[in-house]
Amino acid sequence: MKMKELLLFLSCVLCVSADPLHSDIGIVGCSASDGEDMYGLDGEELAYADFNKQKEIYPQPPFIDPMNCPGCYDTAVADQQTCRENMKRCGKGMKDYPPEQDAPSAVMIYTRDEVEFGVQNTLICHVAGFYPAPVNVSWTKNGQKVTGSSINTPYLNKDGSFRQTSRLDFTPQLGDVYSCAVQHLALAEPLAKIYEVDSSAHSDPGIGPSVFCGVGLTLGLVGVAVGTFFLIKGNECS
Structure with missing residues (x-):
């Protein structure tokens, strides 16, 4: 019985340790007039190619360890060429399908x-x-x-x-x-x-603490009054 419990415990530990710690995402997209090449980690945008400024952008704040990817912008430009070629081929094969459009929710x-x-x-x-x-x-x-x-x-x-x-x-x-x-x-x-x-x-920073202290003082006085009442009642009963 003890051995079965130990094996069950180890199985649970292994299952927990198998969960992913992080999730990343890479997006390469294009249209006839625009393009996107972006990398993100855990829901945060870490880097993207700015095709107007012709360079890689790292939008994270300066106080974190910045990401640096030499050659990423050149790779993004090449990916855009490939994307547009694929878009032409897919457009010919799916010309009878209406494009999906979802308005912002x-x-x-x-x-x-x-x-x-x-x-x-x-x-x-x-x-x-x-x-x-x-x-x-x-x-x-x-x-x-x-x-x-x-x-x-x-x-x-x-x-x-x-x-x-x-x-x-x-x-x-x-x-x-x-x-x-x-x-x-x-x-x-x-x-x-x-x-x-x-x-x-616009909030006055002094209003919140004053109201809080006033409510706290009121509740404290009520508590003292209730305690005194029951103390007197207890003495009368004895």
């Missing part, structure tokens, strides 16, 4: 940090669940188009759809209204989300 707009008036922050427009890639994201401030935003390369989800994130640096001022408009092949018109800077966005 979620568009969210939010700030990177807690909002403080007059302090620079970043607005984030996250788009998920669309196919094919990419989407186009444009920004407005008080109804006027603004420039200077950035957008990452499309990232593949497990279900075959994509997600993409656009960022816009801004300085919050009371009453300002920002919006991000998402354009995609499956959308008849842009899908817009609005972010309004109002008085509720």
